[in-house]
Amino acid sequence: MVHSASWLKGRPLCQLSAWAPSGIQHKGEQGRPDPCPQPESAGPVSARKIRRLLSFQRYLHSSRVCRGVTPQNPLHFLDHDYTGQAKCMLEKVGSWNFDIFIFDRLTNGNSLINLTFHLFNHYGLIELFQLDMVKLRRFLVMVQEDYHRQNPYHNAVHAADVTQAMYCYLQEPKLSKSLTSCDILLGLLAAATHDLDHPGVNQPFLIKTNHYLAALYQNTSVLENHHWRSAVGLLRESRLFSHLPSEDGLNMERQLGSLILATDISRQNEYLSKFREHLDKEDLLLGNAGHRHFILQMALKCADICNPCRPWELSKQWSEKVTEEFFHQGDIEKKHKLEVSPLCDSQTNSVGKIQIDFMTYVVEPLFAEWARFSDTRLSQTMLGYLGLNKAGWSGMLQEQAGAAEETDLGAPSPTPSSAEETDSKVLPQGSKES
The missing domain is CATH 1.10.1300.10 (3'5'-cyclic nucleotide phosphodiesterase, catalytic domain)
Incomplete structure (x- = not known):
């Protein structure tokens, strides 16, 4: 199904979040349009038309090239034989x-x-x-x-x-x-x-x-x-x-x-x-x-959700990255007074809790069935890492809970005499005036 690009007319560039309309037939044998096109025999190509050919990401990249700005991360390729x-x-x-x-x-x-x-x-x-x-x-x-x-x-x-x-x-x-x-x-x-x-x-x-x-x-x-x-x-x-x-x-x-x-x-x-x-x-x-x-x-x-089935060193990095992205969305939602999406509130969630739930309700059921289909060494390896990683996050949560409990128990409770001597702005925990 081919969608018309007419709906793009008049939309601000910030809304064109990398949409490359599938219905556009691009001219030329070079595939990708020149970011700084020269007039052709049929007439110059308008900036608006060029913008429609590019995703938002590539439009920004091309704009920098046209302005003579060197890309921050230029592409470098390995040699053909991958040395x-x-x-x-x-x-x-x-x-x-x-x-x-x-x-x-x-x-x-x-x-x-x-x-x-x-x-x-x-x-x-x-x-x-x-x-x-x-x-x-x-x-x-x-x-x-x-x-x-x-x-x-x-x-x-x-x-x-x-x-x-x-x-x-x-x-x-x-x-x-x-x-x-x-x-x-x-x-x-x-x-x-x-x-x-x-x-x-x-x-x-x-x-x-x-x-x-x-x-x-x-x-x-x-x-x-x-x-x-x-x-x-x-x-x-x-x-x-x-x-x-x-x-x-x-x-x-x-x-x-x-x-x-x-x-x-x-x-x-x-x-x-x-x-x-x-x-x-x-x-x-x-x-x-x-x-x-x-x-x-x-x-x-x-493949898309296999991170919990990788070795701990890799799995942990991915877990932290996806949680960072969740929390970033939550911060945006809070800023604009929107309802915070599940898993996106950094005040009520943690990396470990999110991962344990994800492993239990999403990853384990899928990979258990995959192992039934393909009962190989790889499948058993993935399930093994999944169990180890889940145990690892559970252990970290228990350690954090224990540390928090020790902190609470170690905090001195104010005695009646000491409370009377404190400044009126410093009130005992649980005071109705706090």
């Missing part, structure tokens, strides 16, 4: 202990570009689908740029982490023996773009602030629809699949959307129930294209 420590890490990209934070530093902040490009090469997708390497590189650069660097959690590093996890799942015996090259291509693309242009706030926030995206998608899977349409916009802008028959390209876009939409956490029980029903009936046939697609959906869902 040094980054190359060594990529040789172990299938390890569940892969540290995406270290890899991101080794690649100068370009973990998503280099990881995804490497996996495309690893699977031979460039040759199989006759992809133009320049277009592929350009597409990946635009994808990485459209993730908001300032988001503590929903940024390009998270996308790279999910892509690496997706690769681990694609390597599992049941999947590696049955998935087609098209399945693998879609799985990697969906992982890399699943949170594209995430604003750092959740769907309820967009709805209660009357954000135009909430209206556009009628309050249904608002963010996921936006991630999908943004990905489609970049695919068309880069012309990555322009050499394929149009019907094949449209079908690929639809399947990409089906995968990304499956990451909507509000539909978790719907997908989990369907997965459990298939496993109970033992009727999953991976020779069936529809069943393979469903398994890709479940794999992406697992």
Whole structure:
């Protein structure tokens, strides 16, 4: 389904939060528009038209280039053969202990570009689908740029982490023996773009602030629809699949959307129930294209929330980052006198409490079913780390509660005589005048 871009007319730039309309057909063979275009034979391109072609993130980047301002974090690429420590890490990209934070530093902040490009090469997708390497590189650069660097959690590093996890799942015996090259291509693309242009706030926030995206998608899977349409916009802008028959390209876009939409956490029980029903009936046939697609959906869902199943050192970092993002949203809500969303109030929540609840009610049920489907060493490793991490957070909460109790017990209670001698402004705890 192609949406008209007419609704964008007259909207302030601040509202164009990285929407790249899927219906726009971009001129030229270079894919991405020149940030400082020169007049063509058909006449100069207006600034407004250029703005519509760019997401908000890339518009800001292009504006700085036009003004002669050097980007704060210019893109640096590894050599083609991935020399040094980054190359060594990529040789172990299938390890569940892969540290995406270290890899991101080794690649100068370009973990998503280099990881995804490497996996495309690893699977031979460039040759199989006759992809133009320049277009592929350009597409990946635009994808990485459209993730908001300032988001503590929903940024390009998270996308790279999910892509690496997706690769681990694609390597599992049941999947590696049955998935087609098209399945693998879609799985990697969906992982890399699943949170594209995430604003750092959740769907309820967009709805209660009357954000135009909430209206556009009628309050249904608002963010996921936006991630999908943004990905489609970049695919068309880069012309990555322009050499394929149009019907094949449209079908690929639809399947990409089906995968990304499956990451909507509000539909978790719907997908989990369907997965459990298939496993109970033992009727999953991976020779069936529809069943393979469903398994890709479940794999992406697992990859998206696998942080609690990583080693403690990695899991703890992700837990702190996502909580930081939650609390930032809560601070915005308080500032504008909005009802604070669940999990977003730093006064009533903590990292440990949020994580324990998340593990208990969301992560454990999903990964238990995944282990039923794919009972491998990886699945048992993930469940093992999940148990250890949950115990780790529980222990930290108990320590904090014990320390707080000791503080309360250690505080001297004022005696009647001492209370009489205190200044009238200093009152005993519990005084009606306090």
